[in-house]
Amino acid sequence: MLEKLNILHLPSDIVYVVFILAIITQESDSSYGDRSNIFQNCMHWCGIKNCTNATSLANFKANRPWYMTFLQWECWDECDYLCMWHAVKVFQTHGQKMPQFHGKWPFYRFCGIQEPASFLFSVLNGFMHYYMWGKFRKAVSRSSFKNIWNVQALLSINAWFWSAVFHARDTPVTE
Numbered sequence: 135m136l137e138k139l140n141i142l143h144l145p146s147d148i149v150y151v152v153f154i155l156a157i158i159t160q161e162s163d164s165s166y167g168d169r170s171n172i173f174q175n176c177m178h179w180c181g182i183k184n185c186t187n188a189t190s191l192a193n194f195k196a197n198r199p200w201y202m203t204f205l206q207w208e209c210w211d212e213c214d215y216l217c218m219w220h221a222v223k224v225f226q227t228h229g230q231k232m233p234q235f236h237g238k239w240p241f242y243r244f245c246g247i248q249e250p251a252s253f254l255f256s257v258l259n260g261f262m263h264y265y266m267w268g269k270f271r272k273a274v275s276r277s278s279f280k281n282i283w284n285v286q287a288l289l290s291i292n293a294w295f296w297s298a299v300f301h302a303r304d305t306p307v308t309e
Contacts, residue, residue: 260294
């Protein structure tokens with residue numbers, strides 16, 4: 135009966151599907167916006183003008199606000215942000231839809247925070263979990279499940295913390 139259901143061939147089918155998904159995933163590393171000539175040309179010229187000689191880099195670092203330094207916004211990151219908005223303006227001027235860049239919709243950053251609303255909501259969720267965990271510890275003195283709920287609360291607080299870090303500055307490390 136197992137041969138009729140073709141279950142014996144399942145592992146090779148899974149390997150095939152995973153292989154196809156890996157190929158498709160590699161092809162989807164970038165989005166329309168960051169593949170566009172407008173964005174690519176802007177990045178080229180911005181990099182040449184601002185990020186390739188020592189004088190320009192020193193000027194960039196000297197004029198960078200403290201919060202941009204704290205969040206590790208470097209010259210190429212700044213070019214990427216400025217060129218993204220330049221490309222958006224060009225696309226909109228020509229009546230085209232807003233493109234995605236690096237797999238995401240463009241957001242205006244605030245004080246160096248890449249996704250301010252998502253950052254704020256992650257922080258607020260983390261604080262609420264912390265607050266409710268404190269209320270739980272005061273209200274429940276003895277329970278066979280108290281340790282499980284404490285671990286769950288700490289895991290939730292940890293998750294919201296890292297969510298806030300990710301939304302503040304999306305890098306390969308924070309992703």
